[in-house]
Amino acid sequence: MTDTTAGGDVRLAGLGKTYGSFTAVHPLDLTIPQGSFFALLGASGCGKTTTLRMIAGLEEPSTGTVSLGGRDVTDLPPHKRPVNTVFQSYALFPHLSIHENVAFGLRRRGVKSVKKQVAEMLDLVQLGDFAQRKPHQLSGGQQQRVAVARALINHPQVLLLDEPLGALDLKLRRQMQLELKRIQTEVGITFVHVTHDQEEAMTMADTVAVMNGGRVEQLGAPQELYENPRTTFVANFLGTSNLIEAEVVGTAGEEITVSAGGGTLRLPKSRCPDGARTGGRLLVGIRPEKISLVPADAAESVAAGRNTVTGRISDSSFIGVSTQYVVESPAGKGLEVYAQNVERQAGLVPGAEVVLHWNPEHTFGLDADQDISAGVESVEETP
Numbered sequence: 001m002t003d004t005t006a007g008g009d010v011r012l013a014g015l016g017k018t019y020g021s022f023t024a025v026h027p028l029d030l031t032i033p034q035g036s037f038f039a040l041l042g043a044s045g046c047g048k049t050t051t052l053r054m055i056a057g058l059e060e061p062s063t064g065t066v067s068l069g070g071r072d073v074t075d076l077p078p079h080k081r082p083v084n085t086v087f088q089s090y091a092l093f094p095h096l097s098i099h100e101n102v103a104f105g106l107r108r109r110g111v112k113s114v115k116k117q118v119a120e121m122l123d124l125v126q127l128g129d130f131a132q133r134k135p136h137q138l139s140g141g142q143q144q145r146v147a148v149a150r151a152l153i154n155h156p157q158v159l160l161l162d163e164p165l166g167a168l169d170l171k172l173r174r175q176m177q178l179e180l181k182r183i184q185t186e187v188g189i190t191f192v193h194v195t196h197d198q199e200e201a202m203t204m205a206d207t208v209a210v211m212n213g214g215r216v217e218q219l220g221a222p223q224e225l226y227e228n229p230r231t232t233f234v235a236n237f238l239g240t241s242n243l244i245e246a247e248v249v250g251t252a253g254e255e256i257t258v259s260a261g262g263g264t265l266r267l268p269k270s271r272c273p274d275g276a277r278t279g280g281r282l283l284v285g286i287r288p289e290k291i292s293l294v295p296a297d298a299a300e301s302v303a304a305g306r307n308t309v310t311g312r313i314s315d316s317s318f319i320g321v322s323t324q325y326v327v328e329s330p331a332g333k334g335l336e337v338y339a340q341n342v343e344r345q346a347g348l349v350p351g352a353e354v355v356l357h358w359n360p361e362h363t364f365g366l367d368a369d370q371d372i373s374a375g376v377e378s379v380e381e382t383p
Contacts, residue, residue, distance in 0.1 A: 008034050008069025010055065010158055010190060015064035017050050024050045026214045027063055032207075034069070034157075037184045037191045039201035042211035043237070048194045049162060051211075055192065056160050057081050068157055084151035085160040088167055090143045092135040098122070098146055099131040105154045121149040124183060141172045145179065152187060159184075161193040165200060177203045198238050202226065210234050212375070226287075228271060232366055235285050236375035242291075243372050244284045244332045248276055256365065258282055261331030265307045265363065272365035281368035288336040290362040293325065294345065296353035306357040311335065313352045323348075327356060 010032040017025040025047040032038045040048040053059035055066055057078035065074045073081050084105075092101050102121055103114040111117075122128045125145035135143055144164060151159055164180070165173045181204045184191045195201050201208045202222035210217045210225060210233070218225055218234045229235035232243060246258035246265065254269050256276055265284055269276070276282055286307075294301060302308060311329030318341075325337040325348065337356060339348075348354065 011067040013065045015061050018062045023214050034190055035188050036206045037204055039193045039205035039208045041201040041208050046211040047214040048211045052160050052162055052194045056083055056085050082157040083160055084154055084156040086147045086151050086164050088163040090147040094135055097132050101146055102150045121153045125149045140168050141176050158190045232370040233375035240288050241285045242335045246282050246284045248278050248280045266360040267363035267365055273367050283366040283368050285364045288338040291337045291356050291358045293337050293354045293356050295347045296355055299355045302357045307360050309356045313350050
């Protein structure tokens with residue numbers, strides 16, 4: 001439906017923004033491939049919205065350039081850039097019908113015959129039967145789709161989305177995540193999406209840039225960021241990680257052995273910092289859902305070759321799909337374990353002595369000089 005032949009990558013070269021002595025965005029080099037769904041993810045104040053506004057032309061960069069499809073647009077005003085933006089507040093015209101809201105951009109450009117294009121766009125966002133309604137007669141999710149249709153009808157090279165689902169309730173937000181991904185796949189243009197919601201970014205985006213303090217902390221596919229975080233901030237901000245302070249005691253072959261809490265753990269060398277060596281320190285990471293746990297008197301049932309840690313359950317929470325345990329251990333305080341409620345074991349109650357075990361391949365290592373709690377509090381922030 002949309003002509004993307006004149007599209008191209010979004011390239012940010014040394015793009016930065018300062019306000020007096022405060023640096024909102026440190027000089028940033030970033031290429032967003034044409035046709036991708038790209039997310040800028042981070043807590044409030046990390047610089048993600050400022051970056052988006054510089055791409056849109058709504059904010060003037062202090063340094064660097066913005067290029068779209070090989071064309072430098074840094075000095076162009078917003079209306080002359082081949083981009084459209086969808087904000088959290090949909091900004092629909094309350095007195096106009098849905099049809100006229102979507103047609104607005106075309107009419108402003110002097111396009112006379114808009115009926116066919118508007119009908120196509122409303123079909124794309126599955127609102128063909130709502131053309132004559134007013135915005136107040138639609139749900140929040142439907143209004144959001146009207147805002148997307150209104151932006152896409154101008155055939156932008158890039159659609160910018162600034163916290164577009166922030167005003168929706170959780171269930172509707174999850175539906176709209178899938179809906180936006182479907183629309184992006186169908187029209188094939190570049191979507192750049194700003195959000196503080198990790199699940200939202202990982203559900204929709206091909207590539208996620210995790211931002212922290214005005215810098216991109218890590219860039220990659222959602223699965224890569226989740227499975228192989230390179231910093232404590234990314235490990236803690238994207239989901240939950242158990243980080244255990246450990247000392248390297250061996251580096252044989254492709255495996256590193258560490259000592260933690262009186263026991264030893266193993267992890268792949270490929271998932272550790274390059275400088276890891278015997279005598280050095282590491283933060284050993286394991287995601288809660290990768291861990292299994294058994295009562296201490298059933299320790300012999302744990303298969304050989306697994307990483308094991310002993311401890312005592314201090315808390316448990318049943319949340320439907322899983323039970324979440326908190327375990328105090330010599331290896332670390334407050335270790336979290338998410339056990340799926342398939343076959344619940346008896347005896348796994350607060351106060352019980354347990355053995356935690358997991359596949360060494362699921363373990364990652366981080367530089368121990370970092371703040372072990374970086375990114376933890378950020379999860380609770382609102383945009």
